[in-house]
Amino acid sequence: MKFAVCNELFGSLDPFAAGRIVKEAGYGGIEFAPFTFFGGFSPGEISAGTKAMRKVLDENGLAFAGFHWLMVSPRPLSLVSAEAPAREAARDHLLRLLDAAGELGGGSLILGSPKQRTRLPGQSRGDAKNILKENLAELGGHALSRNSRILLEALDHNQCDVVNTLAESQELIAAAASPGISGMFDFHNVGDETESWESLIRCHRDIIGHVHINEMDGGVPGSGASDYVPAFRALGDIGYAGWISMEIFNQPEDPAQSIGRALAFMRKSACA
Numbered sequence: 001m002k003f004a005v006c007n008e009l010f011g012s013l014d015p016f017a018a019g020r021i022v023k024e025a026g027y028g029g030i031e032f033a034p035f036t037f038f039g040g041f042s043p044g045e046i047s048a049g050t051k052a053m054r055k056v057l058d059e060n061g062l063a064f065a066g067f068h069w070l071m072v073s074p075r076p077l078s079l080v081s082a083e084a085p086a087r088e089a090a091r092d093h094l095l096r097l098l099d100a101a102g103e104l105g106g107g108s109l110i111l112g113s114p115k116q117r118t119r120l121p122g123q124s125r126g127d128a129k130n131i132l133k134e135n136l137a138e139l140g141g142h143a144l145s146r147n148s149r150i151l152l153e154a155l156d157h158n159q160c161d162v163v164n165t166l167a168e169s170q171e172l173i174a175a176a177a178s179p180g181i182s183g184m185f186d187f188h189n190v191g192d193e194t195e196s197w198e199s200l201i202r203c204h205r206d207i208i209g210h211v212h213i214n215e216m217d218g219g220v221p222g223s224g225a226s227d228y229v230p231a232f233r234a235l236g237d238i239g240y241a242g243w244i245s246m247e248i249f250n251q252p253e254d255p256a257q258s259i260g261r262a263l264a265f266m267r268k269s270a271c272a
Contacts, residue, residue, distance in 0.1 A: 005031070006031045007030050009248050019057070019060040025259045030057060030064070034067055041093070078117070105147065108148065108209060112189075144178075166200055166204045170183060173207055183207030197228075202234050220261070
């Protein structure tokens, strides 16, 4: 297992200073939210942002752990629209992100983006899932050509109404039938699940290509009462060797202290 940090927790801090903090804390990689580097997502902005990411990583001896929050910007984009132009715009956006990931050495693109895959007025849930499946199937080959994969993230019903559980995610991934499409596990997004973290990991081992870790309230691991030991044991038992990437939903007053304590806590949980 390798440990990474999702970069948006640093807010407006200079990205090169953030990279140094990540390295000094002992992490091996950074997972980027594209909107933090790509501005309006024009070709020139994506190119410049990718070069800046590469420099942040290289200057600190860090690896590219992937992209997440893929479709927060630009808006509006929909991966489930019945209208061909809208679907093509969303697909083209992901193609550009896959190209950027390829330039960074390849990695995982975590497809959460709840609003961009929520069914539209008058659309059935089944139709929305079928359109999402078709889009992913078309993107899978390009993902592989960029040494990357798109990983579908299950989100609870409070966030979206398409793919709410790991079982649904596994079903759609199987239907897409592309090695460039798989899934991931997020400790926070299990609101619609009935099984424990460790049971979910064991049951869906075949689609866990990436892990996001946080407390159930979105805080720093170790800041609450959650017991991560059984989940880490399950990850070890299934032979998981990918990234454990810390994604939290606030900006710590002292990022260096927060991520340093979190890494110590996670390593202790993994070794227990």
